[in-house]
Amino acid sequence: MMLTEEAMLKEKARVPSRRNDPERTKRDILAVATKEFADHGLTGARVDAIAARTKTTKRAIYYYFGSKEGLYVAVLEKAYGDIRAVEAGMHLEGLEPEAAIRKLIDFTITYHEENPDFSRLVSIENIHRAEHLAASESIQNLNVAIIRTIEDIVRRGREKGIFRTDADPVDLHMLISAFCFFRVSNRYTFGAIFNQDFSEPGNLEKHKQMIGDAVLSWLKGC
Amino acid sequence: MMLTEEAMLKEKARVPSRRNDPERTKRDILAVATKEFADHGLTGARVDAIAARTKTTKRAIYYYFGSKEGLYVAVLEKAYGDIRAVEAGMHLEGLEPEAAIRKLIDFTITYHEENPDFSRLVSIENIHRAEHLAASESIQNLNVAIIRTIEDIVRRGREKGIFRTDADPVDLHMLISAFCFFRVSNRYTFGAIFNQDFSEPGNLEKHKQMIGDAVLSWLKGC
């Protein structure tokens, strides 16, 4: 259906003006910025590029986030907040220790696979030596919960006599995270060198099984 | 009149210097560039900053390496060449399978620990989706040797009946690499969030033991 120019203006007006929904504008900017920063890094990202893909202007970005760096920190905070939210919904406390570990790994490997931007942002923040994360209060007290969760599982397994007694929860978290993270963050170089195609069907399951086996055989201490 | 920073670069160029040793000049540039790219990423690195810390001028960089990207690729090629050279010197073929795995892990974790710039450069190249690595012929046929080595160890372990039969050498390499790489590449974010200090004495040994135990218990398939 062809619209006259006037009708088109009306069409546009019907959409609730961005002006009236700042939260939505912020979310819009944040979503676009997440993609841009994850794609090109903090220095590689272009404020112009973000603005162009947003419904607002560059000026709005500075109004809401203060600076390119401020926007980046907001992106980082949201990324960490999101994974924490998912982790908080795992409910591993009711499962048998071994099943809990399997489920934790399932969650972790799947989250990384489905949210590659998270791994990319974390890589980028590490290139910057985590200076923004260190300065962000909101991230600081976010991520201890997962350690408590793992601690609980390990303790229960130990009490049942099936897990080793010297397993440090942070190290265990790192063993799992490293694999799940690397699978995503390094798939380009690793894939190029060793001719691996991580998107092949079955690859996720194969790797989930492998890291699960490795972690559990280590925990069971044989 | 006070000299501008740009003009000062000119001044420096007046010093006659290494006009007659191009290889040395190239090596000098490469060393400085490695640090700069590893520190700030491909986009974050500054050609001016590299030139300033070099014995030559910015112009020489373009003369020898063509472009910032050309220099980056040269840095990447050297980084991969270096680790391959170390791997080639491991001589694991004469060791018992289990000892070979322990030694491989020892080499890998130590190399990453001592050469953090390697992990950083690989992270950076992954942010760029390995497009430069994919385009570089010299890297392409570099890194298969390590897979052959692992394949051989696994085969010998399997023939001795001590290793599982379904261990894929590339996956095994990834399991080891992921942990050793993550320890270094992600130490800033991981350290900040979980209050870990990776430089603490004993940390390397603890992690070496852990990943060694995990890999071997998995390989031994119990």
Next chain:
Amino acid sequence: MMLTEEAMLKEKARVPSRRNDPERTKRDILAVATKEFADHGLTGARVDAIAARTKTTKRAIYYYFGSKEGLYVAVLEKAYGDIRAVEAGMHLEGLEPEAAIRKLIDFTITYHEENPDFSRLVSIENIHRAEHLAASESIQNLNVAIIRTIEDIVRRGREKGIFRTDADPVDLHMLISAFCFFRVSNRYTFGAIFNQDFSEPGNLEKHKQMIGDAVLSWLKGC
């Protein structure tokens, strides 16, 4: 989410404040603006900076003064009004001509010394070629009184046979003003170049004596 500076200005606005005393609000704005304009000039002054140090918001400035320039004119008008008020209180008409000149100089040098912002604002307005002052009606008929006063003193001195007959009151005003003004307006460059410290005790008295002597010896025409 951390607040941007712009957002913080909003926050501040939440405080209910002086909603009901517009005159007080205007005075508040004017005082802050005087400092800002005197410190940084018309172009160097920042509306944001003024708003930040005010009890109100930036919006109020525009509501009450129309524009940055409107606020600047108001500041200028107040500055000229203030010095005129002081001049009007001098009461030189009852003094002997020579004593009147001494007292006029005392008033002038002291006023400039104690109100450096006045000299700064006048300097700034001259940089702008007095275009705002020329447009302001309220300033136009302000400053003739001082000329009348000087005229009267000079006439009385001439009639007494102690002052020269060709002294132009405007030129005499300039001779005095130039010295008193320069002492304050140019103290930074003059002090830096000739190592003068104008704040040294005794400096004001020394200069008062000097300009008094120079003016009177000229007036007495020897």
Next chain:
Amino acid sequence: MMLTEEAMLKEKARVPSRRNDPERTKRDILAVATKEFADHGLTGARVDAIAARTKTTKRAIYYYFGSKEGLYVAVLEKAYGDIRAVEAGMHLEGLEPEAAIRKLIDFTITYHEENPDFSRLVSIENIHRAEHLAASESIQNLNVAIIRTIEDIVRRGREKGIFRTDADPVDLHMLISAFCFFRVSNRYTFGAIFNQDFSEPGNLEKHKQMIGDAVLSWLKGC
């Protein structure tokens, strides 16, 4: 005469390329910048405006002067250097003390009259509290010569018994400078308020006579 497009390009090429004469380019920039800074102040001046009136680009300004502030300092240095050069050419040492003072005043009042940008730049620098002048080494040791010159004149007059014994050369320099400077720097506000037209023929001579008389009658101490 109409030129073809090709011919016009040739025409332009005949002009010796700016590229080949950096000193000329710098001088060109400096001259335009002096006008712009004198007209609008440091903050009011626009780098774009300077570039537009120059034969080069904005980039060249940053190449040669580093920053807007660097350019401003260069302008200031040239302005002070120029007046010092004129002062150095006065040769007052051969004149009788009284004639020397008259000539010094003649020089000073004329220089200020003919170079109003100098007074404007000095006013501007005082608004900035002479921070750039204080930081500039080249200006620091420029302006002592004039004090030496005045010192010498005063000493000779004192030895002859015609000048007072307590005349401080710096204060005397200020007495003269203040009047000559104010005449130019404040002519806009002063003229607007007291209806003075400083460009009227005879005005310069009248003021020269006046400040000469005032200074000499003070020096002669009557």
Next chain:
DNA sequence: AATGAATGAGCTTTCATTCAT
């Protein structure tokens, strides 16, 4: 083969101001 001089294009950010009630 090597290099001093110069630059086009585009970057982040800031500014006074207006919109909309």
Next chain:
DNA sequence: AATGAATGAAAGCTCATTCAT
């Protein structure tokens, strides 16, 4: 009468690169 929210326009500056020999 008064104000919270938002912004168009332009500012200073930096970047990798090329010109010209």
